[in-house]
Amino acid sequence: MDTAETRRLPMYGAGELTFPVLAFGNDEFFDRDTHWEEHSHPTHELLWNETGAGTAFIGRRAWTVTGRVALWIPAGTPHTGRTPAGSRQRAVHFSLETPALAPGPVAVELTPLLHLLLVRLIDDDLPAASHRLTEQMVLDVIxxxxxxxxLQMPTSPLIAPVVAAVRRNPADQTTLAGWARRLGVSTRTVTRTFEAETGLGFSRWIATARAQYAVAMLSHGLSVAEVARSVGYCSASSFTTAFRRVTGMTPGQFREIGDACPIDES
Structure with missing residues (x-):
């Protein structure tokens, strides 16, 4: 039995549909791995995962969506996505009457205040006056x-085997020199190709890819030591150093921020 689900949504242009409120939301728990085919919304979308970690793909970029960092997707932007079983995902949609945060996708940190306000917008029973006030407060603090x-995904055929290997197994230990030998080129060529395609060198791209996998595992409650082994680090301390270099925080701090956003079960 196939436990995965694929969803198909329409492709809407920005503002193609209008709504009686400035912002409205939805909330869903996923008991199966779920993938969304390419679609776009007539509204700006702010997307985050209360539990688990989702991924949104926009062009060649893969964005990790968690309980501490949401993703703002401008109206009319084509994107695909996936979220694993056991995740709870929330989204708030903003009409084009609200100002766009940026011309393109952008991360939004879910402070406790912003999180509280967004959850209120998802409440279908919120009185109209309270809804309007909450909308304005969200726009003031977001x-x-x-x-x-x-993570920028490279498309060069030269380094495609590297990308495929890391996506299959983030713990792959093949070094830059090892890949250069396999590909029949110099280490400098591999490094230059990664930099040209992603803005990152080989080592930093690998570390960022591993951090994305690690976030998903941490969000599902695995220990730091378990995650470190799963993404290819020989010790929890070396993993912590690499994770902090990419994300700006330790795995423990990441968990604390996620735990600071309580889940409203009402």
Whole structure:
């Protein structure tokens, strides 16, 4: 039996549909791995995972969506996505009457206040006056964040085997020199190709890819030691150093921020 689900949604242009409120939301728990085929919304979308970690794919970029960092997707932007079984995902949609945070996708840090306000917008029973007040408060406090976890996916056929190997197994230990030998080129060529395609060198791209996998595992409650082994680090301390270099925080701090956003079970 196939436990995965594929969803198909329409492709809407920005503002193609209108709504009687400035913002509205939805909330769903997923008991199966779920994939969304390419679609776009007539509204701006702010997407995050209360539990688990989802991924949104926009162009060549893969964005990790968690309980501490949401993703703002401008109206009309084509994207695909996936979220694993056991995740709870929330989204708030904003009409085009609200100002866009940025011309393109951007990370938004879910502070406790912003999180509380967004959850109120998802409440279908919120009185109209309270809904309007909450909308305005959200617009007053929502801001872009530099705490993003986004990975540019290279498309060069030369380094495609590297990308495939890491996606199959983030613990793959093949070094830059090892890949250069396999590909029949110099280490400099591999490094230059990664930099040209992703803006990152080989080692930093690998570390960022591993951090994305690690976030998903941490969000599902695995221990730091278990996650470290799963993504290819010989010790929890070396994993912590690499994770902090990519995300700006330790795995423990990441968990604390996620835990600071309580889940409303009402």
């Amino acid at each position: 801001t872009p964040s530099d705490r993003e976890l986004v």
